[in-house]
Amino acid sequence: MERTKKIVALRQVMRRECKRLVGRPLYLFCMVIAPLFCYVFFTTLMDEGLPKNLPAGVVDMDQTSTSRSLVRNLDAFQQTNIVAHYSNVADARIAMQEGRIYGFFYLPKGLSEKAQAQRQPTISFYNNYSYLIAGSLLFRDMKMMSELASASATRSVLYAKGATEGQAMGFLQPIVIDTHPLNNPWLNYSVYLCNTLIPGILMLLIFMVTVYSIGVEIKERTAREWLRLSNNSIYLALAGKLLPHTVVFFVMGAFYNVYLYGFLHFPCNSGIVPMLLATLCLVLASQCCGVLMIGTLPTLRLGLSFASLWGVISFSISGFTYPVMAMDPVLQALSNLFPLRHYFLIYVDQALNGYPMAYSWPNYLALLVFMMLPFVVIHRLKRALVYYKYIP
Numbered sequence: 123m124e125r126t127k128k129i130v131a132l133r134q135v136m137r138r139e140c141k142r143l144v145g146r147p148l149y150l151f152c153m154v155i156a157p158l159f160c161y162v163f164f165t166t167l168m169d170e171g172l173p174k175n176l177p178a179g180v181v182d183m184d185q186t187s188t189s190r191s192l193v194r195n196l197d198a199f200q201q202t203n204i205v206a207h208y209s210n211v212a213d214a215r216i217a218m219q220e221g222r223i224y225g226f227f228y229l230p231k232g233l234s235e236k237a238q239a240q241r242q243p244t245i246s247f248y249n250n251y252s253y254l255i256a257g258s259l260l261f262r263d264m265k266m267m268s269e270l271a272s273a274s275a276t277r278s279v280l281y282a283k284g285a286t287e288g289q290a291m292g293f294l295q296p297i298v299i300d301t302h303p304l305n306n307p308w309l310n311y312s313v314y315l316c317n318t319l320i321p322g323i324l325m326l327l328i329f330m331v332t333v334y335s336i337g338v339e340i341k342e343r344t345a346r347e348w349l350r351l352s353n354n355s356i357y358l359a360l361a362g363k364l365l366p367h368t369v370v371f372f373v374m375g376a377f378y379n380v381y382l383y384g385f386l387h388f389p390c391n392s393g394i395v396p397m398l399l400a401t402l403c404l405v406l407a408s409q410c411c412g413v414l415m416i417g418t419l420p421t422l423r424l425g426l427s428f429a430s431l432w433g434v435i436s437f438s439i440s441g442f443t444y445p446v447m448a449m450d451p452v453l454q455a456l457s458n459l460f461p462l463r464h465y466f467l468i469y470v471d472q473a474l475n476g477y478p479m480a481y482s483w484p485n486y487l488a489l490l491v492f493m494m495l496p497f498v499v500i501h502r503l504k505r506a507l508v509y510y511k512y513i514p
Contacts, residue, residue, distance in 0.1 A: 128358060134351045135362025142335075143366060152331050153367070157374045160323045161381060164316050171310035175203035176256050178264075179214050179226035182207060188234035192245075196227060196267045201259040218250050225249035225260040227267070237271075238278075245271065255311070305389055305474040313388050317469055318442040320378050321401065322462050325408045326433030328371055332412025333429045335363060336503075337422030345507035356504040360496065364409050371409075375401035383473070391476030399479075400468040400486075407461040407492035417499025420506035436462040464488045 143149045180196075182189050197204040205223065208214040214226040228246040236243035247264035251257040273295075280290040306313045339345040352359035379397050383390040390397060415432070416425040438444070439453060440463040446454050457463045464485040471482045479486075496503075 127353060128355075131351060131353045131355065131358050132362045135348065135359055136365055138348070138351060139335075139363045139366050143370075148334075149331065152327050152334075153370050154374065156327060157324055157378070161320055161378050164319055165312060165381070165386060168310075168312035168315065171312055172201065173256060173259060173311075174200055176201055176260055177205040177223045178202050178260055179206045179208055179217055179223045180204055181209070181211055181214050181226055181228045183231040184229050184233040186234040188237065189229045192229065192267060192271050193227070195270070196263065199263040199267070202263045215248070218248065223250075224253060224256040225264065227264055312386075315442075317382065317388065317473070318440065318462070318466050319437070320382070321375070321404060321465055322433075322437050322440070324371065324375060324378070325404060325436065325462055325465075326430070328367075328405060328408035329412045329415065329429035329433045330426060331367060332364065332409050333416045333425040334422065335367070336413070336416045337420070337425045340420060340506060340510055341422045349504075349507060356500055356507070359507075360413065360500075364413075368405060368409065371405045372402055375405055388473075390473045392472040392479075396472040396479050397469070400465055400472065403486060403489040403493075404461055404465045407464075407489045410493045410495045411461060413496040413503070414499055417496070417503035417506070420503065420510055432460070436460045439463065440466045442466050458488065461489060461492050 143153075178196075180193050182193060193204060196202055206217065208217065208226065211228060214223070214228075217223050218226060226248055228248070230243060230245075233243045233245070245268045247261070247268065249257040249261045249264070276293075277290050280293060285293070303309060339348050348363070349356070349359050352362060376398055379394055379401060382388045383394050383397065411432070412429060415428045419425050419428055439446070439449075439457045439460055441457065446457050446463070449457070467485045468482045471477045471485075472479065
């Protein structure tokens with residue numbers, strides 16, 4: 123009999139929450155529209171994998187066939203597009219400061235003559251590292267072009283001294299380097315970023331929606347009605363309120379998994395099932411973190427501030443842009459307090475490396491610990507629902 127009452131109470135709370143979800147456009151926006159927009163926005167923003175045809179300039183003071191050949195070869199690189207030639211360094215620097223180009227290649231006067239006489243001419247290149255990706259890609263192309271130019275000049279000298287092709291290449295490249303980028307051999311920035319940005323945004327939205335859905339009950343003084351439907355059980359009240367959210371957010375999570383690994387064919391070496399399980403764990407862990415946030419600060423304004431701050435910090439401390447092992451030891455320890463960090467490690471182990479799921483058990487365990495957090499504040503939250511009076 124008691125079990126039947128609990129089931130009925132749970133259904134009542136779930137029915138009430140479903141009506142609230144349907145009746146407030148804010149929920150539709152935060153739970154469906156915003157995630158879908160972010161999925162499409164980030165994947166189409168980087169659909170080519172790497173930025174191409176980045177505008178660059180040239181200051182050619184030599185004006186010889188050698189310097190013009192260097193410029194043509196640099197322009198042929200996929201990431202570099204020579205859009206302007208400048209008569210001096212000052213004009214090129216102004217153009218770079220104004221954002222018209224991301225960098226420029228400087229070829230000094232007498233370059234060809236000094237190269238033929240083996241007097242070590244200097245080639246300079248300047249990059250705007252305010253734009254990290256653009257500056258890095260242009261730096262790579264310009265550095266490669268300068269190394270190729272140096273090798274070409276040295277090879278011509280060796281040929282003039284009677285060296286064979288094999289002897290010249292043995293001198294220029296005594297050790298041949300064979301590189302194999304693992305897990306993302308295309309060096310695709312979309313693979314690198316979207317697999318963590320998208321679940322990170324979903325996690326942030328879960329934080330916000332969970333805090334809002336509970337905090338608004340306190341603000342609008344409907345918390346006692348909510349508890350009454352659950353037979354005054356805070357456990358049934360939370361379960362009934364959050365289960366509809368869990369279903370919607372997991373569907374959105376499953377959608378991005380299918381979209382990334384099925385439609386866009388991002389690397390997923392362990393299959394999609396482990397990633398779906400990791401997504402479900404991330405959703406549940408994020409909801410429980412949201413309960414902890416509103417339970418710790420049972421005011422809608424402060425709870426949302428806590429949720430947004432914690433969610434935004436997750437992107438920086440999770441390790442997918444800046445490695446955690448290179449951070450300060452204190453920050454390395456603090457990174458374990460963010461669900462996104464453990465999801466990222468699971469993603470690396472499962473999707474990229476294809477390891478068995480047992481290999482990632484510490485991260486699954488950590489997400490399970492996050493799911494236990496509501497028990498820390500459950501009684502404080504109930505008191506807030508019953509006695510707290512919202513002051514606008």
